[in-house]
Amino acid sequence: MVRVHLDLCDPQRHLVGVELELQPQLARLQVQLPGWTPGSYLIRDYVRQLEGLEALQDGTSLPLRRLGPAAWQLCPDPSGGPLTIRYRVLATELSVRTCHLDDQHGFLALAAVVLELEGERWSGYELSCSLPPHWQAFCPLPQDAATGRWSADSYDALLDSPLEAGPHRALPFQVAGVPHTWVCWGGPEGADQWLLDRHPALLADVERVCEACCRLLGEEHPAADHYLFVLHLLDQAYGGLEHDNSTVLVYGRRDFEKPNGYRRFLQLVAHEYLHQWNVRRLRPAELTPIDYHRAPIVPSLWFAEGVTSYLDQFLPHSAGLTTAEQLFDDLGEDLSRYRLTPGRQVQSLRSSSQEAWVKLYKADAYAADSQVSYYLKGAVVALCLDLHLRQHGSSLAAVLRRLWTSHGRWGRGYSEADLLHAFQVEAPDLGEQLPRWLDGLDDPDLDGYLSTVGLQLEAEMAAAPWAGVTARLDAGGLLAQRVWRHGPAEQAGLMVGDELIALDGERLRQPEQFTAALRAGSGQELLIARRGQLRTLALQCAPPQAERYRLKAIAGASPDCLERQRRWLEQVV
Numbered sequence: 001m002v003r004v005h006l007d008l009c010d011p012q013r014h015l016v017g018v019e020l021e022l023q024p025q026l027a028r029l030q031v032q033l034p035g036w037t038p039g040s041y042l043i044r045d046y047v048r049q050l051e052g053l054e055a056l057q058d059g060t061s062l063p064l065r066r067l068g069p070a071a072w073q074l075c076p077d078p079s080g081g082p083l084t085i086r087y088r089v090l091a092t093e094l095s096v097r098t099c100h101l102d103d104q105h106g107f108l109a110l111a112a113v114v115l116e117l118e119g120e121r122w123s124g125y126e127l128s129c130s131l132p133p134h135w136q137a138f139c140p141l142p143q144d145a146a147t148g149r150w151s152a153d154s155y156d157a158l159l160d161s162p163l164e165a166g167p168h169r170a171l172p173f174q175v176a177g178v179p180h181t182w183v184c185w186g187g188p189e190g191a192d193q194w195l196l197d198r199h200p201a202l203l204a205d206v207e208r209v210c211e212a213c214c215r216l217l218g219e220e221h222p223a224a225d226h227y228l229f230v231l232h233l234l235d236q237a238y239g240g241l242e243h244d245n246s247t248v249l250v251y252g253r254r255d256f257e258k259p260n261g262y263r264r265f266l267q268l269v270a271h272e273y274l275h276q277w278n279v280r281r282l283r284p285a286e287l288t289p290i291d292y293h294r295a296p297i298v299p300s301l302w303f304a305e306g307v308t309s310y311l312d313q314f315l316p317h318s319a320g321l322t323t324a325e326q327l328f329d330d331l332g333e334d335l336s337r338y339r340l341t342p343g344r345q346v347q348s349l350r351s352s353s354q355e356a357w358v359k360l361y362k363a364d365a366y367a368a369d370s371q372v373s374y375y376l377k378g379a380v381v382a383l384c385l386d387l388h389l390r391q392h393g394s395s396l397a398a399v400l401r402r403l404w405t406s407h408g409r410w411g412r413g414y415s416e417a418d419l420l421h422a423f424q425v426e427a428p429d430l431g432e433q434l435p436r437w438l439d440g441l442d443d444p445d446l447d448g449y450l451s452t453v454g455l456q457l458e459a460e461m462a463a464a465p466w467a468g469v470t471a472r473l474d475a476g477g478l479l480a481q482r483v484w485r486h487g488p489a490e491q492a493g494l495m496v497g498d499e500l501i502a503l504d505g506e507r508l509r510q511p512e513q514f515t516a517a518l519r520a521g522s523g524q525e526l527l528i529a530r531r532g533q534l535r536t537l538a539l540q541c542a543p544p545q546a547e548r549y550r551l552k553a554i555a556g557a558s559p560d561c562l563e564r565q566r567r568w569l570e571q572v573v
């Protein structure tokens with residue numbers, strides 16, 4: 001048993017006190033802080049927030065020998081008294097995978113907080129915490145009612161448990177009889193009420209979305225036997241992180257005010273809840289078990305994230321909370337983004353998954369031209385797979401259920417071969433087709449698949465000629481934010497970060513002014529500044545290009561086609 005105590009009573013300094021106590025089993029013990037947290041594929045070097053590390057046994061301080069940036073070795077006496085390891089973690093980074101502590105709340109991603117102790121991965125852990133007055137802590141681990149302590153049966157179970165604390169209230173609800181808890185922190189006091197005032201049916205709607213997830217998996221109950229939702233309601237934000245028995249969501253108050261804001265939020269809820277199966281319990285073999293200190297290459301992240309991103313749009317619809325037209329809008333938006341991402345012709349879907357650590361999570365101004373997100377292309381391939389499988393009398397959900405039954409339910413990690421096999425059993429020709437979609441750079445036949453359900457993608461042309469540059473207003477002037485590869489601006493010699501000063505002698509002040517001054521066909525003179533030096537570039541704009549695509553119904557679709565569409569929208573075979 002390892003005891004972990006967290007002290008959150010110093011919010012002014014944003015420091016979390018950590019104390020680990022155990023009876024040492026080894027005379028040489030390595031301790032190491034994780035470099036990343038599962039679900040977020042970036043080496044974060046959490047150790048940069050750790051300070052004041054010390055180890056004590058029987059009143060004596062033990063020397064710590066540094067083995068690496070995040071690893072130490074110490075030599076306790078296994079026949080002596082308990083070993084205590086103490087340190088502090090600076091909690092100033094507000095995200096779903098980092099730590100934040102101030103006078104309003106505390107949020108801890110435990111991978112950033114608790115050292116991995118050699119030989120104690122499968123030990124039991126007991127977690128407790130000290131809090132400022134009137135605060136409560138919420139954690140998805142089983143809690144002893146008398147002592148308030150939580151218990152985890154392994155280091156992995158502990159790290160999979162985020163901790164949120166503050167003067168918050170917990171709102172309970174049930175999904176198929178399974179207890180769920182809703183906790184919202186939103187900066188100023190009463191933020192959760194702000195949300196409930198706008199959406200009084202919020203918890204009932206979340207419950208319906210959760211039930212729709214269970215139905216999709218063919219299950220009566222969620223996989224978890226209790227579940228915690230933590231929502232950070234910020235001014236502007238979007239994201240989530242999945243866990244076995246919980247999720248942490250972050251969403252913008254301003255986004256709730258948008259017409260599609262509430263349904264986007266329900267899709268986010270569906271996405272993270274579906275992860276309780278896909279990627280958490282039904283997990284790629286490369287993540288079984290998890291190496292917290294190095295970056296494992298996971299070629300099937302497209303299945304974990306792309307399939308979940310595709311299905312999350314259907315779940316609020318299956319729950320009866322959105323219309324078919326709204327679903328077409330949302331699917332169309334993804335397809336549009338995909339069609340407008342030139343990087344899809346540079347990076348394959350498998351490479352995108354394998355390179356998550358160094359590309360998707362480190363995207364820069366050139367990313368759209370050199371890479372494609374495995375969420376986005378994964379969702380597009382998931383759409384094609386679903387519609388392909390439906391031609392064989394099956395569906396994507398049927399494949400997910402098959403994998404859940406063969407692997408996820410038993411905690412067996414799946415290999416790429418297992419994944420391919422599961423698709424091939426439902427549709428034999430996918431044995432050849434799917435690897436082409438994963439390794440190739442050509443687009444799948446989207447138009448062909450969409451036509452099977454009576455839909456087509458329609459291009460909307462931009463009004464202005466195409467310059468292949470996006471400009472943004474910065475304190476210093478109008479800056480080139482993105483320069484399309486092979487586009488007119490790139491050919492003229494422009495690069496990201498250049499200041500756009502004048503076009504054909506007219507001083508540029510606003511992005512709209514630049515767009516309005518573009519002319520197709522004839523050459524234009526663009527005055528820019530780069531590293532403080534002026535340059536004149538010859539810009540030759542191209543004719544207007546498609547600026548977005550919309551998913552539209554094909555007029556006069558056959559009754560058979562419309563019936564296929566209905567079954568697809570409701571995600572039934």
Ligand SMILES: [Zn+2]
Nearest residue numbers: 271275305308
């Ligand atoms: Zn996800």
